[in-house]
Every structure is written in C-alpha cells, then in structure tokens.
Amino acid sequence: MKKExxxxxxxxxxxxxxxxxxxxxxxxxxxxxxxxxVDDYATIATQAIVADTTDEAALKSLGIRNFEHVVVAIGESIQASILTTLMLKEIGVKKITVKAQNDYHEKVLRKIGADQVVHPERDMGIRIANNMVSNNILDYLELSDEHSIAEIKANEKLAGSTLVDLDIRAKYGVNIVAIKRGKHILVSPQAIEKIEYEDILIVIGSDDDIHKFEKKALH
Structure with a gap:
C-alpha cells in the first residue's frame, strides 16, 4: 500500500x-x-488543490486527518504557517513536519505541537560553508545544536590503516558508522576493516570533534 x-x-x-x-x-x-x-503541480501530484489552510472549515473538508504525514512548507507567512500547524494538531493529524523561517518561529511551532521542524535554508548554508572550508568534508548534516553527521573523504594519510590502528573514537571522540566504497556501503564496519584511498567515511559526533578529526587526522 502506498504511503500518503x-x-x-x-x-x-x-x-x-x-x-x-x-x-x-x-x-x-x-x-x-x-x-x-497548484496548476504547476496538477500533473505531478496525486491531487493538487487550491485552498486556504488557515480556514478551519476548508482544512477539515479536505479529509487531511486521514493522511499519515503532513508537511507545512508555507514560506511567505509565519502566521499562516502557525495557524495551519495549530489546526492540523486540533483535527488529529498524526505527524506534522513544518518549515521554520527563524528560531522564534521554531519555538512557537514546537510549543503548539509540531513533530519535526526544519530550517532548509539555514541547514543548506551550514552544509555549503563546511564544504567550502574543507576539501575533505563532502556533506554535513546537523543532528542537534552541537552534534552532526558528516561525509569525509579518506586521503593518503588514512589509506592502508585499519580502524583499530587509527583508534579514531579514543583519539577524536567521533564514530565511523559506515564507509561508502564506490557503490557499496559498509554499515558498522569491523575494527579490522582497512580504509582505502577515497573511501567516504560516515562520521558522527560533536561538531568540535568532527572538525578536530578532519584537521588532525587528514592533514
């Protein structure tokens, strides 16, 4: 059965x-x-509907409570975003993800019950900045204010060493949770796994520890 x-x-x-x-x-x-x-998505979406979602009657008439997940991606009006989220909670939607414009907006959304709040522009800015600063960091995703997950390309300095040789967790406080090697992904790699040149290491840890690892282990 298709997800809705x-x-x-x-x-x-x-x-x-x-x-x-x-x-x-x-x-x-x-x-x-x-x-x-809506016309632009008429031939793309399963259904494309013109509606003012700050109008409670209009929202209820769409049968939205029967859907498992609603994304509120309203960009122009913080008030419309908040009102829509509030009404979705009141009619019993199970999961609501909302795009926030700023930290204040996020704070209000969390208070009224949004299940997930995203900052696409800010998060993309963080990812681009990290990619620009380092040739080794390929991608960067915040998990919280202080912890992230990063894709880091292994260079000649790491190549040929096993994970146990490098002792990365003890030295830098980060964990390698997977290794991308070409089209293959090694999940939870063994300590005896030997890193190859240009492997992509999926690293999780505090922001400070990730940057410490990137600077000291790869330079």
Whole structure:
C-alpha cells in the first residue's frame, strides 16, 4: 500500500518535496492558496488543490486527518504557517513536519505541537560553508545544536590503516558508522576493516570533534 502525504505550500521547498515523494512512489495531496502554483503541480501530484489552510472549515473538508504525514512548507507567512500547524494538531493529524523561517518561529511551532521542524535554508548554508572550508568534508548534516553527521573523504594519510590502528573514537571522540566504497556501503564496519584511498567515511559526533578529526587526522 502506498504511503500518503500532504504538502501544504508549493514554493521551492514544498514543490521539491512533492516531486521527490512522487518519485519514491508515494501518494501526495499538494495544496497551495495560489491557483497558479497548484496548476504547476496538477500533473505531478496525486491531487493538487487550491485552498486556504488557515480556514478551519476548508482544512477539515479536505479529509487531511486521514493522511499519515503532513508537511507545512508555507514560506511567505509565519502566521499562516502557525495557524495551519495549530489546526492540523486540533483535527488529529498524526505527524506534522513544518518549515521554520527563524528560531522564534521554531519555538512557537514546537510549543503548539509540531513533530519535526526544519530550517532548509539555514541547514543548506551550514552544509555549503563546511564544504567550502574543507576539501575533505563532502556533506554535513546537523543532528542537534552541537552534534552532526558528516561525509569525509579518506586521503593518503588514512589509506592502508585499519580502524583499530587509527583508534579514531579514543583519539577524536567521533564514530565511523559506515564507509561508502564506490557503490557499496559498509554499515558498522569491523575494527579490522582497512580504509582505502577515497573511501567516504560516515562520521558522527560533536561538531568540535568532527572538525578536530578532519584537521588532525587528514592533514
């Protein structure tokens, strides 16, 4: 049975989520207050509907409570984002993910019961900045204010050593949770696993420890 989602707000962020969910085989109801935007997704989404989701009657008439996950990707109006999230909680939606414009917006969203709050622009900025600063960090994803997961490319300095030789956890406080090698991924690699040149190490730890590892172990 296909998973079913609702995406409210069809700007760049919401629109990209609709397209990716459809690619992954999900059913998606796409909603926006703009008829022009809805028209753009009429042939992409399972359903594309023009609606004002701050109107409680309109929201209830769409049968949204029957969907397992709703994404609120409203970008222009913080008030509309908050009101929509609040009403979705009141009608009993199981899981709500909301795009936040800033930290204040996130604080309000969490207080009214949003299950997940995302900052796509800020997070992308962090990822790009880390990629620019280091040739070895390929990708960077915040898990919390102080912890992240990073993809780090192994250079000649690491190549040929096993994980037990490097003793990375003891020396740097980070864990290698997987290794990407070409098209293969080694999950929870063994201590005797030998790192190869240009392996991509999936590293998890505090931001400070990840940067310490990247600077001291790879330079």
């Amino acid at each position: 989602f609702v995406v409210i707000g069809l700007g760049r962020f919401g629109g990209s989520i609709v397209k990716e969910l459809i690619e992954l085989g999900a059913n998606v109801m796409a909603i926006d207050i703009s008829a022009e935007r």
